[in-house]
Amino acid sequence: MTDSAATSSKDRPRVGLFVTCLVDLFRPSIGFAAVKLLEQAGCTVEVPEQTCCGQPAYNSGDRVDAKALARRTIAAFEPYDYVVAPSGSCGGMLKEHYPQLLADEPEWGLRAKELATRTYELIAFLYDVRGMRSVAARCTGTATYHDACSGLRELNVRDQPRALLALVAGLRLVELPGAETCCGFGGTFCVKYPEISDRMVAAKAEDVVKTGADLLLAGDLGCLMNMAGKLKRDGHQVAVRHIAEVLAGDLDTPPIAAAKAKG
Amino acid sequence: MLTTSPAFKDNAHRALGDPVLQRALALLKTGFHERRQRAVDRLPEFDALRDAAKAIKDHTLAHLDWYLERFEVNCRAAGGQVHWCRTPEEARQTVLALCRRFNARTATKGKTMIAEEIGLNEFLEENGVEPVETDLGEYIIQLRHEAPSHIIAPAIHLTRTEVAETFRAAHTDLDPARPLDEPRALVAEARARLRQRFLDADVGITGANFLIAETGSSVIVTNEGNGDLTQLLPKAHIVLASLEKVVPTAEDLAVILRVLARSATGQDMSVYTTVSTGPKRPSDLDGPGEYHVVLLDNGRSELLGSEFQEILRCIRCGACMNNCPVYGAIGGHAYGWVYPGPMGAVLTPALIGIEHAGHLPNASTFCGKCESVCTMHIPLPKLMRHWREREYERKLSPRTMRAGLKLWAFLAKRPALYHALTGFAAKLLAALGRRHGSFYNLPLAGGWTATREMPAPQGKTFREQWRERQHNAGTAR
Numbered sequence: 001m002t003d004s005a006a007t008s009s010k011d012r013p014r015v016g017l018f019v020t021c022l023v024d025l026f027r028p029s030i031g032f033a034a035v036k037l038l039e040q041a042g043c044t045v046e047v048p049e050q051t052c053c054g055q056p057a058y059n060s061g062d063r064v065d066a067k068a069l070a071r072r073t074i075a076a077f078e079p080y081d082y083v084v085a086p087s088g089s090c091g092g093m094l095k096e097h098y099p100q101l102l103a104d105e106p107e108w109g110l111r112a113k114e115l116a117t118r119t120y121e122l123i124a125f126l127y128d129v130r131g132m133r134s135v136a137a138r139c140t141g142t143a144t145y146h147d148a149c150s151g152l153r154e155l156n157v158r159d160q161p162r163a164l165l166a167l168v169a170g171l172r173l174v175e176l177p178g179a180e181t182c183c184g185f186g187g188t189f190c191v192k193y194p195e196i197s198d199r200m201v202a203a204k205a206e207d208v209v210k211t212g213a214d215l216l217l218a219g220d221l222g223c224l225m226n227m228a229g230k231l232k233r234d235g236h237q238v239a240v241r242h243i244a245e246v247l248a249g250d251l252d253t254p255p256i257a258a259a260k261a262k263g
Numbered sequence: 264m265l266t267t268s269p270a271f272k273d274n275a276h277r278a279l280g281d282p283v284l285q286r287a288l289a290l291l292k293t294g295f296h297e298r299r300q301r302a303v304d305r306l307p308e309f310d311a312l313r314d315a316a317k318a319i320k321d322h323t324l325a326h327l328d329w330y331l332e333r334f335e336v337n338c339r340a341a342g343g344q345v346h347w348c349r350t351p352e353e354a355r356q357t358v359l360a361l362c363r364r365f366n367a368r369t370a371t372k373g374k375t376m377i378a379e380e381i382g383l384n385e386f387l388e389e390n391g392v393e394p395v396e397t398d399l400g401e402y403i404i405q406l407r408h409e410a411p412s413h414i415i416a417p418a419i420h421l422t423r424t425e426v427a428e429t430f431r432a433a434h435t436d437l438d439p440a441r442p443l444d445e446p447r448a449l450v451a452e453a454r455a456r457l458r459q460r461f462l463d464a465d466v467g468i469t470g471a472n473f474l475i476a477e478t479g480s481s482v483i484v485t486n487e488g489n490g491d492l493t494q495l496l497p498k499a500h501i502v503l504a505s506l507e508k509v510v511p512t513a514e515d516l517a518v519i520l521r522v523l524a525r526s527a528t529g530q531d532m533s534v535y536t537t538v539s540t541g542p543k544r545p546s547d548l549d550g551p552g553e554y555h556v557v558l559l560d561n562g563r564s565e566l567l568g569s570e571f572q573e574i575l576r577c578i579r580c581g582a583c584m585n586n587c588p589v590y591g592a593i594g595g596h597a598y599g600w601v602y603p604g605p606m607g608a609v610l611t612p613a614l615i616g617i618e619h620a621g622h623l624p625n626a627s628t629f630c631g632k633c634e635s636v637c638t639m640h641i642p643l644p645k646l647m648r649h650w651r652e653r654e655y656e657r658k659l660s661p662r663t664m665r666a667g668l669k670l671w672a673f674l675a676k677r678p679a680l681y682h683a684l685t686g687f688a689a690k691l692l693a694a695l696g697r698r699h700g701s702f703y704n705l706p707l708a709g710g711w712t713a714t715r716e717m718p719a720p721q722g723k724t725f726r727e728q729w730r731e732r733q734h735n736a737g738t739a740r
């Protein structure tokens with residue numbers, strides 16, 4: 001590691017927050033919830049210059065641009081002890097895909113691999129790395145949780161969010177049948193094949209409504225926007241939030257796609 | 264087989280609006296999907312077996328030429344013959360020449376996807392040989408002049424009602440008022456129809472789930488027993504197999520069989536596992552007089568050593584499509600060629616060209632479910648991404664998509680400009696969407712907003728707020 005050792009210690013690591021472009025643009029409150037949680041977990045949070053992880057290019061077959069963005073991201077985040085993203089999708093891109101994408105470049109391949117070992121999805125980081133076992137937040141109601149695909153299958157985020165949600169005072173968690181089935185977002189997929197995407201999110205919305213929960217949580221904003229947009233269009237009153245908002249106790253911000261509260 | 268893969272979007276549109284198909288697909292979840300999981304849960308060493316099976320196929324593919332030659336030598340030693348065919352045309356001509364040698368008027372057929380791949384049925388019909396499908400699912404779709412919609416359950420797009428209607432329309436000599444509500448009645452009727460066809464057939468054609476190099480045998484795995492009658496009763500048994508079906512030894516086969524049926528139908532073993540080695544020997548009570556193996560390449564050898572090699576590990580269990588949410592929404596026919604679902608999205612472009620099959624590897628959310636259930640640990644999303652790369656390199660992807668992507672990448676590599684624009688867009692959209700919190704309609708996002716709301720941004724971007732916060736913290740100090 002480079003000069004970061006000068007300002008970080010084992011007890012108080014420096015975390016570079018990978019905000020993600022969707023959170024930056026659509027829902028900064030998730031980013032601030034992440035900052036709050038990371039600070040509660042004893043980390044110093046910094047936000048280096050960043051744009052996008054490059055996933056849209058990578059998944060569209062444009063390796064040249066994907067690599068260019070990957071190199072930028074790696075360079076920006078190397079100085080930190082950890083890289084943490086409030087998204088399994090972007091976290092998976094950095095942790096699983098950068099090393100593959102840059103495998104044919106000797107220097108960058110190694111740097112990608114090295115950074116991958118220090119990169120985490122937010123909830124997994126809090127629970128697995130920082131050992132978070134208490135949650136200060138309170139939230140009255142019944143919630144259900146959707147396992148966003150990349151976090152689940154690329155980063156093994158499954159038990160950690162459930163364990164932390166169980167510690168939220170007042171919250172009852174009901175399991176979502178088919179929680180591990182894709183919601184149909186899929187990045188550019190929802191734009192390229194909107195009809196198929198809609199069928200998938202319609203099925204998901206139906207499952208969510210059947211649970212009777214008044215709150216739907218997940219760890220990826222893309223999926224959340226898709227599900228929230230569908231639930232709202234179909235007239236369902238389920239509030240949709242990123243799990244970090246609930247764990248950080250930020251319930252004043254209106255739920256995703258909801259109108260601002262009057263007054 | 265002709266492809267409608269280029270019309271994937273239209274195919275999918277029709278599939279989504281087809282109530283019969285949608286009813287049939289709803290059963291997938293409770294059928295294959297859950298049965299596989301229960302079978303896997305029953306066998307603690309499933310994952311270890313899976314790893315072993317993968318290693319066997321990897322080893323075989325690394326020495327494919329050697330094992331294929333061993334197969335040929337041992338097949339000939341047992342009295343069989345091997346026909347190497349590079350193209351579908353060579354394979355069709357080989358089969359037809361064999362049918363002619365036996366003056367075949369009818370050929371019974373067990374399930375074979377290779378026959379679909381080379382368009383064998385149409386070709387035989389044009390040349391005066393009547394192909395008779397004997398697998399129940401294949402028999403049903405042959406009556407309906409349809410293609411299979413699933414690699415192990417060809418008629419999965421139909422429900423019992425359609426099958427009963429099909430039988431009433433085809434078997435006009437039977438009492439129109441006969442009850443056909445129970446699956447048992449349908450099976451009995453098909454069985455009765457097929458019995459005489461088995462006895463009349465001059466040639467029997469089957470696929471091969473596996474070829475065994477050390478014994479020169481072919482292996483079929485079935486549940487109905489039709490395959491056995493197809494290959495034992497006629498004068499000649501023709502096996503259609505693609506190159507990658509070979510495994511080194513019977514012991515290797517045993518390992519793979521332990522994971523195949525569990526992944527496919529959730530059975531511990533399928534009802535019949537039939538190993539065929541050469542023609543009838545003098546001491547055998549029955550069996551075909553001749554035994555021929557048609558070995559088809561059709562572009563597969565070009566996958567060896569390429570980034571797509573891993574798809575050759577596929578043992579056609581169908582778990583990827585059974586668990587795929589896209590397949591679950593649109594069924595198999597929408598994919599427009601022989602192999603649907605995730606494995607088809609990787610294999611089809613290799614066999615018919617990415618210029619025809621470009622939609623297939625694109626119509627995936629990369630949710631990763633297919634890879635997680637793949638018996639052979641094939642990284643299907645990764646291979647689909649490789650096809651997208653080929654497509655992008657050859658500029659086959661839609662021009663508007665490429666232009667949009669280029670613009671986005673241009674901005675993402677210029678943070679100052681990127682932040683200026685996203686900052687502006689966030690505030691503008693937030694102001695416009697303030698009242699409702701979302702958009703009912705948004706330019707350039709019509710596909711999304713046609714059926715769902717587009718959530719509105721909160722206002723200032725995270726970056727702007729974070730900078731303000733840092734600044735305030737600085738001045739407060």
